[in-house]
Amino acid sequence: MNFPVWRQQLVRSLHVHRSKPDAKYFQVASISKDNFPKLRTMVFRGFQSSTHSLMAVTDIRSEKIVDWQERAVSELHWYFVKSREQYRLSCEVTVIYQDNERNGAVAAFGAELGNPDILTDIYAAQWQALSQNARQGFFCPTPKSPVNTSSPTLKKDESSELREQGHSKEGISQYFALVLLHPFCVDYLDLKTAPHTRTVHTMNHQQWTYQEVNP
C-alpha cells in the first residue's frame, strides 16, 4: 500500500514524538442532536491494517456515540508540540461494539475488507491492548451520570455487580467500542517554517491529491 503524503508526514511526526505519550492524544469534534459542536480528547490506537483509518476506543454510554448515531462524521485535530505541526482530518466514523457485531453489520463491513472476521479480531485485540486501569473504566457507572454525594465513590458490591453485568463476551465489557475514523480530507499546517506552510489533501475515488494553500 502506498502512503499518501499526509500519512507519511504523520508517521514522521509520531516518530519524532515517540517518547511523549501525550502526542497520541487528539481532539475529536462531533455535532450533538441539538446541533451544538462538541469535542473531546481521544487516544490514537494505530491505523487499521491495510487502510488509512485511525483507531480509537470509547465507552458506548458516552455522548459522542449518540452524536455519531445521528451524524457519523467528525473532524480530528492533532497538534505536535515539538515539531509545531497541526493536522486536521475530516473523517467518516464507524463504531464497532458487541450489539452491532451480533446483528451482522460488522461482518458485512469486514467482508467488504475481504475478511468477515477482521473487525471482530481487531476489536478483541484492542481490548487486550488496554491497560488494567483503562479496562476498569468500562465497568464503572455511566459517564456523566450524577454522583451520589453521600457516597461519591463506587461501593464494592456495586462495582462487582457492574463488572458482572459488563462481562458479556470473553471478559470484554459490553460497553467497550472500537472507533474507526476514515479520513477523506486532511489540512496540514507547519508552523516552524517562515512563512508557515499549509497543504490541503483530498481523496477522490480512493486517490489522494494535495494543493499548497496560504496559511
Add this chain to the structure above:
Amino acid sequence: MNFPVWRQQLVRSLHVHRSKPDAKYFQVASISKDNFPKLRTMVFRGFQSSTHSLMAVTDIRSEKIVDWQERAVSELHWYFVKSREQYRLSCEVTVIYQDNERNGAVAAFGAELGNPDILTDIYAAQWQALSQNARQGFFCPTPKSPVNTSSPTLKKDESSELREQGHSKEGISQYFALVLLHPFCVDYLDLKTAPHTRTVHTMNHQQWTYQEVNP
C-alpha cells in the same frame, strides 16, 4: 466580582502552567454551513474585564467566521498537560471587527456592558498586544487560498499592496477580529485523581452551580 468554581480552577491551572506558552492554546469547535464539525487551535488572550468571557483573535477571512455567522456557538477544549486537567466550555460567540464596529453593533453591545466604547478599546488593545509577526499575518493573502506554485511566497509589491489595503484604521488591519467566547456550561475533568473527578458547571440567570458526575 465573584469567580465561579470553574474559573477559580482555570486560573489555578493557568498559574501552574505559566512557564509553558503552549498552555494558552485551546481548541475551538464550530459547525460549518454544510453541517460538518470543524475545529482548530486558538490562543487564549485573557478574560474580558468584569466578565467570564474568554478572548481570542482571528482573521475575518478564516472559515470559522462563516461558521459563526450561521451559528454563533462553539465548544472550547483545553487540556493542561502537567496537571492532567481537561476543561470543555460550551460558549456563545461574539465577533468584533471593523465593519460591525462601524454599523453600531459593537457600541450597542458595549452599552449593555455599561460603556459604549469598551469593546473598541479592547479591540485596539488586543491589536497592540500582538507580536510584530502575528500582526504581519493579517496583511497576508487570504487563508486557505491556493498558492501559485510558480511563486509560492508573496512578492514584495503584493505584500505592500495588501498592507496598504489592510491598513484601514489606525494601522489595524481590516481583517483583524476580536472573538469573545461566553461560557454557559463547563465540563471539568481531573485525570490525576483516582477515580477521576468530573464536575459539570451550568449557568442559569447569571448564577453558576455545579454537579459532581461520574467520569
